[in-house]
Amino acid sequence: MTPASLMAGPDLARPGRLQQATAWRAGGVLALLAAVALFPLVFTNALVTTIAVDTLIFVAAAAAWNIFSGYSGYISLGHAVFFGCGAYTVGIGARDWQLTGLSVFALLPLAAVVAAVVAVPFGLVALRVRRHTFVVVTIAVFFIFQLMAFNFSFTGGTTGVAAPFLVWNPGTYNDPFYYLALAIGVATIGLSWLIRGSRFGLQLRAIRDDEDRARGLGVRTMRVKLAAFMISAFVTGLLGGLWFYFITQVLPQSGFDPAFDLSVALMAFLGGLGTVSGPVLGALVLVPAQQYLTEQFTNDYLSQIVLGTLFLGVILLLPRGVIPTASEKITSWRARRSGRLAGQAAAATGLAAAPPGEPSAAAGPAGKESAR
Amino acid sequence: MGRQIYEAVVDGVLVGGVYGLMAVGLTLIFGVLDIINIAQGILVILGAYLSYALSVHLHIDLFLGLLITVPAMFVIGVAIYWAFMRPLRGRERTSMSLLASYAVAIILEGILYWIFSPNYVQLNAWYVTASVRVFGFYLPYIYLFGFVLALVLVLVLYLILYRTRFGRSVRATMQDQTASRLIGIDVNRVAAVTFGIGVAVTAVGGMVYGATSGGFNPNSGYDLISRLLAIIILGGLGSIGGALAAAVFMITLESVVSIWSPNWAIVVFYAALVLVLTIRPSGLFGRQAVRLQ
Amino acid sequence: MSALLRAEQISKAFGGVQALSDCTVEVERGSITGLIGPNGSGKTTLFNIITGYEHVDTGDVYADDRKITNARPERAFALGIGRTFQLTRIFPRLTVMENMLVASQHRGSGRWHSPLARAGGPADRRRAMELLEFTGIAGHATALADTLSYGQRKLLELSYVLVADPAIVLLDEPAGGVNPSLIQHIAAKIRELNARGTTFLIVEHNMDFVMGLCDRVTVLDYGTVVASGPPEIIRSDPRVLDAYLGTTEEDDDEPAQ
Numbered sequence: 001m002t003p004a005s006l007m008a009g010p011d012l013a014r015p016g017r018l019q020q021a022t023a024w025r026a027g028g029v030l031a032l033l034a035a036v037a038l039f040p041l042v043f044t045n046a047l048v049t050t051i052a053v054d055t056l057i058f059v060a061a062a063a064a065w066n067i068f069s070g071y072s073g074y075i076s077l078g079h080a081v082f083f084g085c086g087a088y089t090v091g092i093g094a095r096d097w098q099l100t101g102l103s104v105f106a107l108l109p110l111a112a113v114v115a116a117v118v119a120v121p122f123g124l125v126a127l128r129v130r131r132h133t134f135v136v137v138t139i140a141v142f143f144i145f146q147l148m149a150f151n152f153s154f155t156g157g158t159t160g161v162a163a164p165f166l167v168w169n170p171g172t173y174n175d176p177f178y179y180l181a182l183a184i185g186v187a188t189i190g191l192s193w194l195i196r197g198s199r200f201g202l203q204l205r206a207i208r209d210d211e212d213r214a215r216g217l218g219v220r221t222m223r224v225k226l227a228a229f230m231i232s233a234f235v236t237g238l239l240g241g242l243w244f245y246f247i248t249q250v251l252p253q254s255g256f257d258p259a260f261d262l263s264v265a266l267m268a269f270l271g272g273l274g275t276v277s278g279p280v281l282g283a284l285v286l287v288p289a290q291q292y293l294t295e296q297f298t299n300d301y302l303s304q305i306v307l308g309t310l311f312l313g314v315i316l317l318l319p320r321g322v323i324p325t326a327s328e329k330i331t332s333w334r335a336r337r338s339g340r341l342a343g344q345a346a347a348a349t350g351l352a353a354a355p356p357g358e359p360s361a362a363a364g365p366a367g368k369e370s371a372r
Numbered sequence: 373m374g375r376q377i378y379e380a381v382v383d384g385v386l387v388g389g390v391y392g393l394m395a396v397g398l399t400l401i402f403g404v405l406d407i408i409n410i411a412q413g414i415l416v417i418l419g420a421y422l423s424y425a426l427s428v429h430l431h432i433d434l435f436l437g438l439l440i441t442v443p444a445m446f447v448i449g450v451a452i453y454w455a456f457m458r459p460l461r462g463r464e465r466t467s468m469s470l471l472a473s474y475a476v477a478i479i480l481e482g483i484l485y486w487i488f489s490p491n492y493v494q495l496n497a498w499y500v501t502a503s504v505r506v507f508g509f510y511l512p513y514i515y516l517f518g519f520v521l522a523l524v525l526v527l528v529l530y531l532i533l534y535r536t537r538f539g540r541s542v543r544a545t546m547q548d549q550t551a552s553r554l555i556g557i558d559v560n561r562v563a564a565v566t567f568g569i570g571v572a573v574t575a576v577g578g579m580v581y582g583a584t585s586g587g588f589n590p591n592s593g594y595d596l597i598s599r600l601l602a603i604i605i606l607g608g609l610g611s612i613g614g615a616l617a618a619a620v621f622m623i624t625l626e627s628v629v630s631i632w633s634p635n636w637a638i639v640v641f642y643a644a645l646v647l648v649l650t651i652r653p654s655g656l657f658g659r660q661a662v663r664l665q
Numbered sequence: 666m667s668a669l670l671r672a673e674q675i676s677k678a679f680g681g682v683q684a685l686s687d688c689t690v691e692v693e694r695g696s697i698t699g700l701i702g703p704n705g706s707g708k709t710t711l712f713n714i715i716t717g718y719e720h721v722d723t724g725d726v727y728a729d730d731r732k733i734t735n736a737r738p739e740r741a742f743a744l745g746i747g748r749t750f751q752l753t754r755i756f757p758r759l760t761v762m763e764n765m766l767v768a769s770q771h772r773g774s775g776r777w778h779s780p781l782a783r784a785g786g787p788a789d790r791r792r793a794m795e796l797l798e799f800t801g802i803a804g805h806a807t808a809l810a811d812t813l814s815y816g817q818r819k820l821l822e823l824s825y826v827l828v829a830d831p832a833i834v835l836l837d838e839p840a841g842g843v844n845p846s847l848i849q850h851i852a853a854k855i856r857e858l859n860a861r862g863t864t865f866l867i868v869e870h871n872m873d874f875v876m877g878l879c880d881r882v883t884v885l886d887y888g889t890v891v892a893s894g895p896p897e898i899i900r901s902d903p904r905v906l907d908a909y910l911g912t913t914e915e916d917d918d919e920p921a922q
Binding site: 073075077125128129130131132133135136137139140141143144147148150151258262265269300301302304305307308309311312315316319 | 402406408456459460464466467468470471472474475476477478479481482483485486594598601602605609635636638639642643645646649650653654655
């Protein structure tokens with residue numbers, strides 16, 4: 001029983017079992033959280049924690065991307081715009097207001113707001129066009145921003161912006177970043193889960209399936225899409241700001257990196273587009289994998305080839321991603337099992353009533369709430 | 373000043389014609405297959421490198437080399453379609469093909485980096501450096517030759533589309549795949565060949581690009597594809613005339629703006645796209661966004 | 666004699682094709698009106714125009730004497746005009762229940778709903794289940810709409826259109842491609858709803874279905890109304906038979922009861 005099926009309302013099944021399953025789930029999640037929280041205290045190797053911070057940032061980024069692109073079906077390849085805006089906001093703020101140490105973190109909310117504000121005109125233009133045009137528009141806007149970063153003086157041009165020196169213990173340097181990234185990640189995942197079960201999320205997913213029909217039924221499609229876009233931008237900007245401080249500098253091509261959207265999209269696709277846990281899984285697998293690849297193949301280009309092939313493989317072989325495919329397999333296994341039992345019962349009592357002419361039980365995987 | 377603008381416009385039109393050819397290939401692929409081929413940019417670069425290899429290692433003239441590279445790129449196009457695009461099914465076909473072609477682009481870029489290294493190279497021939505006085509100023513021959521060739525090819529494409537049976541099949545498939553199947557058109561074959569043609573034109577575009585860009589390397593693919601995408605969207609997805617017009621228009625615009633500021637010229641390019649889309653979401657000549665039923 | 670819905674002198678052309686030409690159709694309150702005609706006679710176009718999916722060239726549409734010409738689909742829906750499509754449109758990746766809940770979005774307006782609230786409060790769910798039980802697919806409430814058979818999808822589309830309690834429902838080929846017993850089922854449901862006050866305008870090719878169900882039938886041909894009246898009259902009207910080119914012999918005349 002997934003959390004979403006809790007949202008299915010007063011259910012047909014046995015309430016006691018439901019509560020038991022929920023309790024197990026909640027316990028599992030808490031244990032996981034505790035483990036993750038203690039991670040940097042146990043594994044103090046800076047290299048390991050650096051990868052961990054990177055991973056967490058991408059977990060949150062993938063989850064944020066999914067809140068918009070996964071749920072609405074509008075694939076955005078321009079989220080790097082928000083990431084870069086966030087990074088530059090913190091950088092420029094720290095530079096111009098001479099902030100150092102922990103006070104730099106105070107700029108993070110500003111980074112998020114800036115990104116969300118950028119999302120408004122961006123979204124108003126981009127969300128009016130059809131889906132395939134939308135992708136291209138996001139790419140175009142991305143390039144506009146990258147070019148602006150290169151050309152404006154306040155962004156530092158080709159030299160970018162450097163972070164102020166840090167004032168805490170270099171030994172546990174990564175820790176504040178780790179915990180911040182973790183907090184943002186958990187919050188984003190939680191938000192994603194909330195949205196999915198909510199009215200807002202339902203409208204988004206209806207838009208994904210049939211936007212015109214949804215609009216015809218009274219869904220305010222532009223508003224809904226723009227809201228999701230802004231929420232997604234907000235988190236992505238937040239992460240960009242954090243990332244900037246973590247790697248201590250931002251350049252036009254690093255803040256506005258074409259590979260960013262591609263990686264995030266790949267993570268979401270691998271794990272399962274439009275699910276809550278999919279992007280998380282995708283990031284958890286891909287970030288360390290990417291790290292591993294760049295180390296194994298000192299030849300940069302080979303790692304690029306492998307990454308591309310991996311991407312291609314995921315799209316061709318696992319188009320729906322790991323989580324939905326796995327969930328389907330489990331459900332069909334369960335259905336077959338209970339089908340056998342039900343079949344025996346039905347044979348004894350006669351076929352259940354149903355609309356004339358229709359089979360009495362949906363054959364095959366009658367999945368739980370939509371593609372989990 | 374006036375003179376500079378005049379030169380910039382001529383330059384823009386001539387180069388725009390070549391971009392137009394490549395954009396036509398891209399928009400044709402979309403019109404028939406509903407696929408946005410992000411790999412088109414890197415394929416142009418591949419075409420350029422092929423011409424480079426033929427020219428430098430086998431001393432084959434660039435234009436003559438096209439006799440080899442065009443069929444080669446055609447085959448590559450068909451292969452890419454067959455292996456990576458055709459298997460994609462389902463409701464999200466267009467998004468998935470977009471990502472798949474993006475993946476193919478990354479792989480190709482990596483391969484090109486591996487084989488040719490990131491060093492910038494340039495295609496050379498007598499007509500690249502030698503200029504002729506035409507239209508009132510000195511222009512390298514390659515611009516003229518390239519433009520003429522691009523125009524000829526667009527004409528050939530037009531003739532194929534509107535005067536041959538195959539072309540009719542292509543146009544039918546563009547309008548309605550199911551109906552086309554019902555009247556006996558082998559839609560798969562049409563799709564594969566169209567993709568092949570769409571890619572084959574990049575051989576020509578690549579050669580001209582390689583000769584006139586002042587140096588290219590595998591990374592140049594990004595710049596190319598973003599322009600091509602902007603062009604076909606502006607012209608209207610699926611509209612061949614639109615792609616051509618948009619190409620000439622935007623490249624000329626960029627060329628003129630770069631008199632004042634080369635850096636900002638490219639921003640104008642994209643800004644023009646965004647502006648047009650705000651007013652007319654389906655592009656200049658695009659089919660109106662059709663409401664389902 | 667109050668017309669709940671009135672399409673007056675509608676003309677619509679697509680490029681060179683005149684889909685509707687000075688077409689006037691009236692639907693009386695509380696009736697089940699059939700709209701028939703050969704393929705290409707403009708029936709679906711008329712539906713599209715009434716429900717706002719197409720704009721008229723000339724003419725007007727009135728709902729309850731209020732002019733709604735060229736209103737947007739969501740407005741038509743809000744005004745109580747429900748509509749199904751020839752190619753059934755459901756939300757495949759949502760569950761059946763969720764499909765119903767999408768349609769209940771704008772009910773209970775006046776109270777501000779938090780967007781993050783659970784999708785579908787108890788009242789909405791109850792009503793959804795009632796409707797699903799009415800049409801007979803309640804057993805599939807938690808199934809993905811994608812897994813439904815063709816006939817079940819038609820029932821789902823009908824169900825969610827009913828969520829908004831429309832005054833009139835436009836059905837586009839409800840019996841198309843469906844087996845006979847399900848057709849009977851659908852016809853029975855339409856009669857039940859009609860008895861409770863819902864008006865229907867039905868486009869159909871299945872003559873038995875139309876003749877057995879409708880109080881009144883309007884015939885379109887080449888975009889204009891050729892005949893209009895009770896089914897018995899229409900059936901033997903030579904103009905109608907003419908329009909259908911070749912269906913002059915009716916061997917089995919017994920309409921479904």
